[in-house]
Amino acid sequence: MGFLSQAWVIARKDIIGELRTRETVLSMLLFGFLVILIFNFGIEPGLREENLVKPGVLWAAFTFAGILGLNRSFIAEKENDCLQGLLLCPVDRSVIYLGKFFGNFIFTLSMGLVVFLFFSVLYNVNLVQVALPLGAILVLTTIGFTAVGTLFSAVSVGLKTRDVILSILLIPVMVPVVLAAAKSSGRVLDGDSLAGAGLWLALLVVYDVIFLTVAIMLFDYAVEE
Amino acid sequence: MKGLWKYFDHFPAIRGLDVELELGRFLTVFGPNGAGKTTLIRVLSTQIQPSQGEVEVGGCVLPGQAYRLRRHVGVISHNTYLYPNLTARENLTFFGRMYRVPDLGDRIKTLLEEVGLSGRRDDLVRTYSRGMQQRLSIARALLHDPDIMFLDEPYTGLDQHASRMLRDVLKTLHTGERTLVMTTHNIEQGLEMCDEVAIQVRGRLVFRENVGAIDRAGFEQTYFDHVGKDFRWDS
Amino acid sequence: MTTVSRGSSVEHDTQAAVAGGGSSGGGATTATAVHPTGAERPLWLDVLGVAAIASVLVALYGAIIWAPTEAVMGHVQRIFYFHMPSAWVALGPAFTIVFICSIVYLVKKDLRYDRIAGASAELGVLFTTITLLTGPLWAKPIWGAYWTWDPRLTTTLVLWFIYVAYLMLRSSITEGHRRARLSAVFGIVGWIDVPIVFMSIRWWRTIHPTLVTGEGMNLDSSMQAVLVFALGAISLLYVYLLVVRVRQLDMGSRIDRLRQQSHLR
Numbered sequence: 001m002g003f004l005s006q007a008w009v010i011a012r013k014d015i016i017g018e019l020r021t022r023e024t025v026l027s028m029l030l031f032g033f034l035v036i037l038i039f040n041f042g043i044e045p046g047l048r049e050e051n052l053v054k055p056g057v058l059w060a061a062f063t064f065a066g067i068l069g070l071n072r073s074f075i076a077e078k079e080n081d082c083l084q085g086l087l088l089c090p091v092d093r094s095v096i097y098l099g100k101f102f103g104n105f106i107f108t109l110s111m112g113l114v115v116f117l118f119f120s121v122l123y124n125v126n127l128v129q130v131a132l133p134l135g136a137i138l139v140l141t142t143i144g145f146t147a148v149g150t151l152f153s154a155v156s157v158g159l160k161t162r163d164v165i166l167s168i169l170l171i172p173v174m175v176p177v178v179l180a181a182a183k184s185s186g187r188v189l190d191g192d193s194l195a196g197a198g199l200w201l202a203l204l205v206v207y208d209v210i211f212l213t214v215a216i217m218l219f220d221y222a223v224e225e
Numbered sequence: 226m227k228g229l230w231k232y233f234d235h236f237p238a239i240r241g242l243d244v245e246l247e248l249g250r251f252l253t254v255f256g257p258n259g260a261g262k263t264t265l266i267r268v269l270s271t272q273i274q275p276s277q278g279e280v281e282v283g284g285c286v287l288p289g290q291a292y293r294l295r296r297h298v299g300v301i302s303h304n305t306y307l308y309p310n311l312t313a314r315e316n317l318t319f320f321g322r323m324y325r326v327p328d329l330g331d332r333i334k335t336l337l338e339e340v341g342l343s344g345r346r347d348d349l350v351r352t353y354s355r356g357m358q359q360r361l362s363i364a365r366a367l368l369h370d371p372d373i374m375f376l377d378e379p380y381t382g383l384d385q386h387a388s389r390m391l392r393d394v395l396k397t398l399h400t401g402e403r404t405l406v407m408t409t410h411n412i413e414q415g416l417e418m419c420d421e422v423a424i425q426v427r428g429r430l431v432f433r434e435n436v437g438a439i440d441r442a443g444f445e446q447t448y449f450d451h452v453g454k455d456f457r458w459d460s
Numbered sequence: 461m462t463t464v465s466r467g468s469s470v471e472h473d474t475q476a477a478v479a480g481g482g483s484s485g486g487g488a489t490t491a492t493a494v495h496p497t498g499a500e501r502p503l504w505l506d507v508l509g510v511a512a513i514a515s516v517l518v519a520l521y522g523a524i525i526w527a528p529t530e531a532v533m534g535h536v537q538r539i540f541y542f543h544m545p546s547a548w549v550a551l552g553p554a555f556t557i558v559f560i561c562s563i564v565y566l567v568k569k570d571l572r573y574d575r576i577a578g579a580s581a582e583l584g585v586l587f588t589t590i591t592l593l594t595g596p597l598w599a600k601p602i603w604g605a606y607w608t609w610d611p612r613l614t615t616t617l618v619l620w621f622i623y624v625a626y627l628m629l630r631s632s633i634t635e636g637h638r639r640a641r642l643s644a645v646f647g648i649v650g651w652i653d654v655p656i657v658f659m660s661i662r663w664w665r666t667i668h669p670t671l672v673t674g675e676g677m678n679l680d681s682s683m684q685a686v687l688v689f690a691l692g693a694i695s696l697l698y699v700y701l702l703v704v705r706v707r708q709l710d711m712g713s714r715i716d717r718l719r720q721q722s723h724l725r
Contacts, residue, residue: 224274
């Protein structure tokens with residue numbers, strides 16, 4: 001059984017476990033919706049400046065809900081000390097990272113999709129037009145978010161201030177990603193094609209590649225004792 | 226293992242421990258709480274890295290060659306390492322794949338029968354009692370047929386049924402080809418099957434003997450002698 | 461009277477270097493001054509301290525009194541002499557040292573490097589804070605706004621958040637090696653992120669032309685001289701504070717170890 005398929009086994013295990021209880025996914029979704037709702041109260045609908053603010057709202061909701069999801073995924077490993085059990089297996093740490101990454105990626109992406117649907121209903125977005133480009137942006141953003149987020153949640157899982165510290169660690173490092181996501185989706189929502197947002201997409205790709213690599217290398221240190 | 230020290234932030238949980246064990250022998254380590262028994266197991270099973278000293282298990286030098294060692298090591302501890310939201314079968318399948326166990330399906334079936342959980346194999350582990358969880362965790366540890374087994378206070382929290390099952394399992398494991406190291410509080414259970422005995426107090430091994438050479442009946446007194454000597458309320 | 465002496469406890473990490481040689485090439489016979497509390501403080505450290513403080517004072521004089529007034533901005537511009545060097549020291553040496561020491565710690569597991577990283581991060585946050593405070597002070601009178609979303613200043617703000625997060629991470633873990641390991645992981649990621657943050661904010665700001673920019677200053681040669689000197693002074697100050705803080709941490713570590721060991725005898 002290859003390297004990648006073992007990672008997939010781990011991811012699958014996370015997904016199955018999560019689908020059983022649906023705790024995490026539901027809270028992530030609810031939280032995302034609530035954030036959008038709250039932001040909405042500060043904005044008068046139909047305002048011309050609305051277009052400037054919309055993307056920010058979307059990605060803020062994504063970020064907060066995403067962090068919630070990341071936290072819970074590692075907490076599940078802490079129960080019964082499962083992470084330790086996993087670390088005892090003759091499996092390369094990078095494989096464990098990739099497995100966790102895949103799992104988190106799928107959760108976060110699903111959350112992103114649903115949140116975006118909610119968002120587009122609230123803001124009357126023409127879905128057909130923007131679906132594909134926004135989908136691409138969502139995927140790239142989720143990769144970056146999950147890559148660093150998985151690493152940091154491994155770092156923060158044993159700490160007392162676990163939930164808060166993950167946000168404190170992750171959000172500053174996410175600045176380029178959120179910026180790129182907001183700017184490029186702003187463009188797309190305004191009617192630009194994907195090419196118009198090309199620069200931002202390139203940034204996302206660069207970020208993803210760099211940090212996925214760095215995270216794989218550092219994960220070992222984050223979980224060993 | 227020579228001169229093993231393990232510090233937690235300047236607190237020496239293990240102090241200058243020297244111990245050698247031949248393959249195929251069964252060693253039981255007794256000791257009071259806080260003696261460092263769990264830490265010892267964790268170091269030996271590659272869960273923690275030593276702060277100082279040389280450790281070699283099964284021909285693999287730790288921590289550098291820990292990766293090679295892991296497929297030969299099985300651990301049973303009071304943590305079950307089981308995922309509560311998965312069924313027994315899913316748990317075993319998962320770990321089986323992680324350990325690359327061949328003929329996984331059959332192996333799982335056999336093990337579940339051995340620990341008496343076949344009937345509930347598709348129930349979520351969350352719904353199991355403590356004793357059942359421990360039995361499943363034994364099955365989990367045995368999946369990959371490890372050559373070396375570490376048992377950290379395995380009898381804790383077990384009901385009669387599970388206790389007896391554990392003893393039976395240990396009997397079958399103790400074949401001379403497998404190396405076992407167990408820590409426990411319970412003198413009777415500890416002495417039952419082992420080949421060698423040790424007492425650990427405050428990070429050091431203060432007693433080490435073949436089981437044949439000691440007086441079983443009087444061992445409890447021996448234990449208290451050793452523990453009492455170094456035992457202080459303020460430490 | 462100076463006496464030649466040296467700490468004698470057996471070290472598990474390389475503390476001896478500070479008490480003995482240090483960075484200014486001291487060899488086996490370093491002159492030391494015995495501090496009233498019994499801790500030794502090598503002479504070179506005192507010299508460094510005096511030099512640092514003196515040069516900062518000179519820079520202050522140079523900035524406030526000696527340098528000519530800038531044509532466009534007036535006296536307020538003088539803040540720049542401390543604003544820019546602070547920024548430079550934080551971004552350059554301070555956080556880069558955190559990055560390097562994080563890597564070295566992960567490789568060598570020597571807690572000394574972790575202490576250096578921690579001290580450097582503290583100083584980095586200090587200088588970043590100074591940068592962030594002096595920036596608006598300077599911007600407001602000149603451009604009428606405290607904050608301009610200028611790429612460099614904004615990156616500095618994100619930098620501040622990253623390294624404050626680093627310090628918060630450190631303060632939430634008590635166990636030495638664990639803290640070192642986890643903060644090293646974050647320290648490495650954070651530092652790599654900084655250039656990317658800068659680029660992304662720069663692109664952001666070029667798309668929406670800013671009302672105000674950070675440029676627009678004319679510096680004649682004497683002003684440049686003051687700037688360079690201030691840069692040197694603040695760098696010196698940084699080095700001095702770093703050494704002092706690291707020694708303090710080293711000493712703390714020694715005390716902890718001795719306390720633990722004596723407690724258990």
